[in-house]
Amino acid sequence: MSQSIRAPSAQLPAISADDRLFVRSAARAFRVLSAFHAARGPLSLTQIAEAAGLDRSAAQRLVHTLRSQGYLRRSLDDRGYLPGLTVLDHTLDVLRLDPLVQKATPVLLELRKSVHERVDLSLFDEARMIYALRIQSKRETFYATLVGHSVPTFCTAGGRAALSVLPDERLRVLLGQMDLTAPVRGTETDPEALLHEIAAARQAGFAMVTEQYLLGEIAIGVPLALSGRPLGAIHIAGSLSEWAPEEFARQMVPYALEAAHSIMAGF
Amino acid sequence: MSQSIRAPSAQLPAISADDRLFVRSAARAFRVLSAFHAARGPLSLTQIAEAAGLDRSAAQRLVHTLRSQGYLRRSLDDRGYLPGLTVLDHTLDVLRLDPLVQKATPVLLELRKSVHERVDLSLFDEARMIYALRIQSKRETFYATLVGHSVPTFCTAGGRAALSVLPDERLRVLLGQMDLTAPVRGTETDPEALLHEIAAARQAGFAMVTEQYLLGEIAIGVPLALSGRPLGAIHIAGSLSEWAPEEFARQMVPYALEAAHSIMAGF
DNA sequence: TAACTTGGTATCGGCATGCAATACAGTTTC
């Protein structure tokens, strides 16, 4: 099972004290929701309070409020709290208002007709790439297939592709800030080596990785960028048991490039 | 283009005054995010304030706070605000912690191998059904395919299927509360007629609709329910130009029932 | 160029408002 990279907020960064424009109370509400980032099941009031760094009393009122708005709900067995369905309304807003998603949706559906492997659109968010559109093929279980799943930028095809549009000096800074923990044995974690890989991707116009994030997986990624700013990437992934790397690239890359070109033509 | 059914909060229900446990400030923050429910593009500070029912001053600080946490971002051209990617972290929490989604994911991916039409999992939320898993086939453009998209319960196959597990007296109440506006010409909106349709679905174990929500569309839905409580539905949809209704039902229903059975066996 | 917009940003005092403390009832655990 692949572990997910989480937002910086996963480890509560302590509410910044001195910012006249900062609304603590609002931030606390999001902390309550963020408590579930580390959860493996329903959470009790006390657990929420602990994870959010609040006392039970404060958590209580926040939970009450969030529940009344549908951002939280009780679990089926009524033994704890779960995030509520209202969150999905905001999901829809993010996706439908995102210019990249808007343009990429029809193109990816088209792409999927030509390519019978997994096709994804991921959005660049610094150290991670967040899946926004997922077009499955076979295999793939559980939340690896869910929208909102995010993966590290430095060791995925889409991530490296997105990085390839940035100049080296920016990359050094970024890589320096990133957590370069290897998800699997064999993941490249040396910044200089990564710079080389990314340079190669910049040269080629796409990135390819084998077993850098998931064992047995091969993937190519092509960048989606606007005036030197990485926005996201197209991702095509397959199984090493079915593909020789060169053959995978030979077949997939032209389609992916074409799709990327088509998407970016919309801007 | 299909209009989307929105959360009750779309039309701001005025913050309830007298609730000792209610955290106004937190609720205001979500109002700011909800301002985008009605948006067709980036929103300015003033527009957000107006949509959220706040003055510019309050909106300003809330926006500032939300932006610092990644719940809002500036648009690409830096001319307005958009919902931020942090929202997708919560999306993932909702999906991966939802027991129905957990169990349904592998089953639906399997189902998709047998059925070459659009397959969805939607979650029951009173007057609407929210798509949580989407497994595309062909066609379908734009945000009709996005996670978080919701459709009315009363006129969709999945919705009627979900309703079919409820007793008639509950249904009368529920239907009485729902907004029964017809999305297309020909949509059944008479409560008594709907009760009959739902009763038929209860009898058959599935619901079928033709052109009740989208013109040219045929869909079947089977309910997913736990001890008399509707949780969601499986949805298979196709085109009337390719299918005779009876044939569609004959071919799809067995698969859908099998899948539903398999999912509910996990509880 | 000036007089308007409309955008985003910043500061500050007064009072509503949410924090923290406290208490209680219902379950599950041992």
Add this chain to the structure above:
DNA sequence: GAAACTGTATTGCATGCCGATACCAAGTTA
């Protein structure tokens, strides 16, 4: 049957937020 959990409710005091006000920059309209 006590102990350790749940979730829920009430209240006073200090604090944190609202609302008013002001400012700068970028576009529009004269």
